[in-house]
Amino acid sequence: MTPRKTFTEKSIAKFNRKKASRNSPQHAEAVARREANGGRPKQVPKHPKAIDRPITLPQEAIEWVKSMLVYEDAAIMGFNKPSNLSSQGGRGDFHNLDDLLWAFARSNGKKPRLLHRLDRDTSGIILAAKTKPGAAFMGKAIAGRDVHKTYLCVVGNPHKLADSGVIDVPLRREEIGKEAYSRVCDADHPDAQTAKTTYRVLDRTDTSALVLCEPFTGRMHQIRVHLAHLGAPIAGDVRYGGALSLDGTRVPRLMLHARAIEFPHPDGGRKTLEAPLNDDIQALCAALGLTVSGR
Numbered sequence: 001m002t003p004r005k006t007f008t009e010k011s012i013a014k015f016n017r018k019k020a021s022r023n024s025p026q027h028a029e030a031v032a033r034r035e036a037n038g039g040r041p042k043q044v045p046k047h048p049k050a051i052d053r054p055i056t057l058p059q060e061a062i063e064w065v066k067s068m069l070v071y072e073d074a075a076i077m078g079f080n081k082p083s084n085l086s087s088q089g090g091r092g093d094f095h096n097l098d099d100l101l102w103a104f105a106r107s108n109g110k111k112p113r114l115l116h117r118l119d120r121d122t123s124g125i126i127l128a129a130k131t132k133p134g135a136a137f138m139g140k141a142i143a144g145r146d147v148h149k150t151y152l153c154v155v156g157n158p159h160k161l162a163d164s165g166v167i168d169v170p171l172r173r174e175e176i177g178k179e180a181y182s183r184v185c186d187a188d189h190p191d192a193q194t195a196k197t198t199y200r201v202l203d204r205t206d207t208s209a210l211v212l213c214e215p216f217t218g219r220m221h222q223i224r225v226h227l228a229h230l231g232a233p234i235a236g237d238v239r240y241g242g243a244l245s246l247d248g249t250r251v252p253r254l255m256l257h258a259r260a261i262e263f264p265h266p267d268g269g270r271k272t273l274e275a276p277l278n279d280d281i282q283a284l285c286a287a288l289g290l291t292v293s294g295r
Contacts, residue, residue: 054109055102057095065100070125071273075134075266077104077112080275081126083253087117101128116142119221121236124151124258125275129266137266142218147263151213151223152202152277152292153234154255154284156243158209160231164200167226171195171219181239182221184229195219197226203291208235208246210290212259223256235284249287252280 021027057065071078079097081087086096098114105111112128115138129135141147155161171182172191185192196216203210209232213223221240227233228240235242236251244251262272277292285292 054105054111055095055099057100057103061095061100062103065097065103068097070275072130073267075130076138076271077128077130078261078273078275079126079128080278081118081123081258082278083121083123083280086120087114087126097126104130115139116147116218118258119224119254119256121254122256122258123275123278123281124256125149125261125273126258127261127263127273131266134266138263141264145216147261149215149258149262150260151215152257152259152281153211153213153223153227154246154251154281154288154290155209155211155227155232155234156207156246157232158201158204158207161199161201161204161209161211165198165230167195167197167199167230169195169226169229171222171225173220180220182219182225184225193217193219195222195226197223199227205247205289208288208290210285210292224254246284247288249284251284255281255284257281 065079068079068081069077070080081097088096088098101111101114112130113135115127115129115135118124118126127138129138138147169184170187170189170192172185172189172193174181174183194217197213198216199211199213201209201211211227211232213227215222219225224234224237224240228237228242233240233242235246235255236244236253237256238244242251242254257277258275259277260272260274262270265271282292
């Protein structure tokens, strides 16, 4: 228990002087002048966090991020993030999506905040909150696993997959140099985290398949590692053994797309947002003979 502070005659006298000062006519006049001049000056942190430092974006970057916007209301924004763009942080001389959100900064200097992340090479739907209450509400929903995501991917070795199934295999995080990986592990491993993914094969050929996946947990690289564990890694996933070509067709990138997200809306009810399949995934499916119509 913290000991109670002992008041001395000196501290009591100081308190009484401050109290008297606040009740003086001079103090009332000073408050009136401040209010007439627009109120108390905005308190700006001496060393703001990097995420709070405004970024001046070139016009082409503003147009680019605005082209990603697929939904907006008073509380929530939905973007169709392209592949090769980090959600936050990132590497190289390009802005990440969080930086690009300065294109939507309000007059009070606040910008929307990302609510979750997608891997740099994964495309698809990602949400941002426009208000602090909206961000807090969605944060609780995500932590409570009340947000449901659906992914589409193209895989090789389709004979390794049943028409549908549940992958309930623990994962652990491993770091090698500056790179982080997820690894399948036994449930009694000290670093084991529960991980569950359901999947359904939407179409298949002898050499490839279009698969719908729903993760019930949000572990790093979860879908990628779970499918690789079954022997059907996602095409273009070099990190976990994915093929760089299928049927003689080059795979241009990781063929994983966040297709839809369903969530409770801060203003009530539930909302589902979708991100159309990118042209590169559609082109690969067409070349492989996989049907994507209506997906």
